[in-house]
Amino acid sequence: MTGKNETWVYAEQKAGHASKATLQLLGKAVELGKETGSPTVCVLVGSGAQGVPRELAAYGASKVYVVDDPRLELYQSEAYASVVAGLVKEHCPEIFLFAATDVGEDLAPRVAAKVGTGLTAHCIDLRIEKRDGVPLLHQTVPAWGGGMRIDIVCPKHRPQMATVKPGVFDLPVPKSDSNAEVVDVPAQLNEKHFRARTIEVKEEAQRETPLTEADAVVAVGWGAYSLGGIQCPQELAEAVCGTLAGTRPMVDSGWIPPDRMVGQSGKVVSSRLFISLGASGAMHFTSGFERAKFVVAVDQNPKAPIFQVADIGIVGDLREVLPCLTEEIKKQKSSKG
Amino acid sequence: MDIVVCIKQVPDPEHFSKIVLDAKTKLVRREGIPVVVNQVDKHALEAALQIREKFSGRVTVISMGPPQAREAIEEAFAMGADGGVLLSDRAFAGADSLTTAYTLAQAIKKFSPFDLILLGNETADSGTRQVAPQLAEFLDVPHVTNVRTIGFNSGDTLIVERSMENGHMKIEVRLPAVLAVNRTINEPRIPSVIDIMQVATKEIKVCGLADLGLSSEDVGLVGSPTQMANLFESRRERRREILDGAAVTAARQAVERLRELNAL
Numbered sequence: 001m002t003g004k005n006e007t008w009v010y011a012e013q014k015a016g017h018a019s020k021a022t023l024q025l026l027g028k029a030v031e032l033g034k035e036t037g038s039p040t041v042c043v044l045v046g047s048g049a050q051g052v053p054r055e056l057a058a059y060g061a062s063k064v065y066v067v068d069d070p071r072l073e074l075y076q077s078e079a080y081a082s083v084v085a086g087l088v089k090e091h092c093p094e095i096f097l098f099a100a101t102d103v104g105e106d107l108a109p110r111v112a113a114k115v116g117t118g119l120t121a122h123c124i125d126l127r128i129e130k131r132d133g134v135p136l137l138h139q140t141v142p143a144w145g146g147g148m149r150i151d152i153v154c155p156k157h158r159p160q161m162a163t164v165k166p167g168v169f170d171l172p173v174p175k176s177d178s179n180a181e182v183v184d185v186p187a188q189l190n191e192k193h194f195r196a197r198t199i200e201v202k203e204e205a206q207r208e209t210p211l212t213e214a215d216a217v218v219a220v221g222w223g224a225y226s227l228g229g230i231q232c233p234q235e236l237a238e239a240v241c242g243t244l245a246g247t248r249p250m251v252d253s254g255w256i257p258p259d260r261m262v263g264q265s266g267k268v269v270s271s272r273l274f275i276s277l278g279a280s281g282a283m284h285f286t287s288g289f290e291r292a293k294f295v296v297a298v299d300q301n302p303k304a305p306i307f308q309v310a311d312i313g314i315v316g317d318l319r320e321v322l323p324c325l326t327e328e329i330k331k332q333k334s335s336k337g
Numbered sequence: 338m339d340i341v342v343c344i345k346q347v348p349d350p351e352h353f354s355k356i357v358l359d360a361k362t363k364l365v366r367r368e369g370i371p372v373v374v375n376q377v378d379k380h381a382l383e384a385a386l387q388i389r390e391k392f393s394g395r396v397t398v399i400s401m402g403p404p405q406a407r408e409a410i411e412e413a414f415a416m417g418a419d420g421g422v423l424l425s426d427r428a429f430a431g432a433d434s435l436t437t438a439y440t441l442a443q444a445i446k447k448f449s450p451f452d453l454i455l456l457g458n459e460t461a462d463s464g465t466r467q468v469a470p471q472l473a474e475f476l477d478v479p480h481v482t483n484v485r486t487i488g489f490n491s492g493d494t495l496i497v498e499r500s501m502e503n504g505h506m507k508i509e510v511r512l513p514a515v516l517a518v519n520r521t522i523n524e525p526r527i528p529s530v531i532d533i534m535q536v537a538t539k540e541i542k543v544c545g546l547a548d549l550g551l552s553s554e555d556v557g558l559v560g561s562p563t564q565m566a567n568l569f570e571s572r573r574e575r576r577r578e579i580l581d582g583a584a585v586t587a588a589r590q591a592v593e594r595l596r597e598l599n600a601l
């Protein structure tokens with residue numbers, strides 16, 4: 001099947017607005033499209049999201065396929081996968097991007113399996129490179145070893161599919177005068193598509209600022225285990241008016257809740273200040289704060305790769321450095337008034 | 338109730354800092370790195386064992402990996418699994434998530450009638466979180482990922498809760514189905530000495546490409562749509578100012594610099 005030279009983005013929406021992650025992806029899709037000469041197309045599935053296509057247009061979509069059906073008001077894994085894969089089979093785009101969210105991470109793999117193509121998870125960068133004159137999507141993910149990355153490609157199957165965490169790409173500047181062609185697509189569904197049926201979605205009130213929005217983040221690594229508890233890092237987080245987060249080992253050991261993990265499989269932050277306490281600096285972790293403005297790292301190992309990605313590195317034992325650091329910051333803040 | 342649990346053997350996360358990717362083959366160099374059962378897969382097995390204890394039935398574990406992965410199945414035997422299938426063949430190596438799911442699905446179709454298939458939500462060593470939905474697609478059954486509770490409704494339906502970023506979803510699932518669980522679902526049991534002695538009485542069925550009747554074109558690296566391309570080093574440029582004096586001095590200097598940079 002010869003496909004269309006199009007770049008697709010799966011559009012997530014909530015309360016009548018496209019998600020920020022969708023808009024970030026759109027920005028990237030438009031950039032990729034400039035290199036391949038392909039228009040950007042969105043797929044929007046749900047119920048009653050009339051205003052969203054206009055918003056998607058402002059961020060660069062030139063066409064939006066809308067599947068609007070009351071049965072799709074809540075995310076339904078099989079039904080969504082079926083309508084999305086149906087569209088892919090009909091139009092066969094070159095590239096199809098999903099946000100790596102609750103919905104995107106669940107939906108994209110099933111769509112990829114229905115279509116029989118590859119899917120790259122949790123990309124930290126996307127770019128086009130030509131291979132034998134053919135543009136190929138290079139999908140970068142962290143590799144083992146500090147600073148190492150690897151590109152994954154999908155040379156023979158289409159679309160080239162990838163998921164990307166919210167916050168990896170910039171939010172583009174909207175153009176209010178843009179228009180997109182809106183194509184209404186009927187949902188062809190039967191009982192079988194609801195063998196798993198979402199009956200309720202319950203949102204719990206958020207206690208703290210989401211990590212992705214935090215102005216300052218203090219992240220503890222496995223080295224913070226030596227502190228015997230999170231009180232000291234928490235105190236530093238409070239002193240910088242920031243949010244406490246951690247590396248995967250700290251999440252796995254229960255010190256830090258799962259939604260506070262920074263990194264490739266966790267959150268991508270773009271805080272003004274990022275302080276890393278006792279993390280060695282694996283690429284899977286450091287890719288989560290590449291967009292932070294200032295990075296401070298404390299580690300007792302002077303050779304730890306974390307120092308390569310820090311503006312200011314303090315070599316020392318956390319048990320000694322952390323209390324001093326917190327005290328100095330408090331002093332600084334109080335002198336500022 | 339027939340339950341299949343998919344488990345993967347992975348390098349021990351405590352030794353991750355020693356792992357490198359081979360620049361030529363793009364494969365993980367894991368010589369000398371100890372291996373363990375992917376932690377959350379034990380939670381999947383625990384969930385299966387609890388269901389078996391409640392409703393009776395049979396729990397079969399299945400793993401695709403090198404011959405060494407039999408240790409993972411033995412560990413599952415010690416926890417209480419009844420049967421084990423090891424998919425091991427050079428041709429299976431280098432599979433991406435699609436091909437892994439495809440191969441697991443073919444083996445399950447062939448050897449393991451099932452009402453329920455349980456997986457971990459993600460592996461520690463590549464963690465794509467893609468295998469469960471893809472396995473369900475190949476078996477033409479529904480799936481739910483990130484499951485934190487499993488409840489039994491009437492007859493052949495379950496009510497499961499799926500963790501979300503900001504809350505949870507309640508989903509009614511008709512069996513047979515594929516569920517990927519997260520670590521909040523339970524605490525895996527620790528096998529006793531007697532359990533461990535039981536391991537020798539259970540047999541692992543080892544299958545290769547020919548046993549599954551598959552073509553080498555459809556499995557492993559060759560059958561995988563995704564490929565590893567260039568491995569490279571790249572970092573965002575930072576100041577990299579290192580302070581290695583006494584703690585008090587270093588902390589003061591750091592805060593001084595942060596103030597100068599307007600970072601506080």
Ligand SMILES: Cc1cc2nc3c(=O)[nH]c(=O)nc-3n(C[C@H](O)[C@H](O)[C@H](O)COP(=O)(O)OP(=O)(O)OC[C@H]3O[C@@H](n4cnc5c(N)ncnc54)[C@H](O)[C@@H]3O)c2cc1C
Nearest residue numbers: 221222223247248263264265266278279280284300318463
């Ligand atoms: C596919 C995949 C995805 C992953 N995703 C993520 C992710 O999203 N987020 C993530 O964090 N990880 C992720 N990881 C894991 C990642 O590769 C690393 O294993 C992990 O980030 C290491 O965590 P750490 O730095 O806390 O621990 P370690 O690497 O063990 O580092 C601990 C550090 O603490 C220092 N230290 C020890 N004691 C002290 C002390 N008293 N004072 C000062 N310093 C001390 C040590 O010198 C060392 O540098 C992923 C891995 C894979 C394979």
Ligand SMILES: Cc1cc2nc3c(=O)[nH]c(=O)nc-3n(C[C@H](O)[C@H](O)[C@H](O)COP(=O)(O)OP(=O)(O)OC[C@H]3O[C@@H](n4cnc5c(N)ncnc54)[C@H](O)[C@@H]3O)c2cc1C
Nearest residue numbers: 120121343401433434456457459460463464465466467468
């Ligand atoms: C650096 C790196 C990046 C990669 N990126 C991608 C990528 O973007 N896309 C891609 O398709 N592949 C990728 N792969 C390949 C991927 O590691 C394999 O496909 C792997 O066999 C299955 O994926 P997973 O470990 O991510 O499984 P996940 O989907 O994270 O695992 C979920 C569950 O599936 C079960 N399971 C997984 N593997 C097995 C197995 N072998 N036997 C039995 N049960 C199993 C377990 O219950 C597990 O908890 C990557 C590999 C590396 C080294």
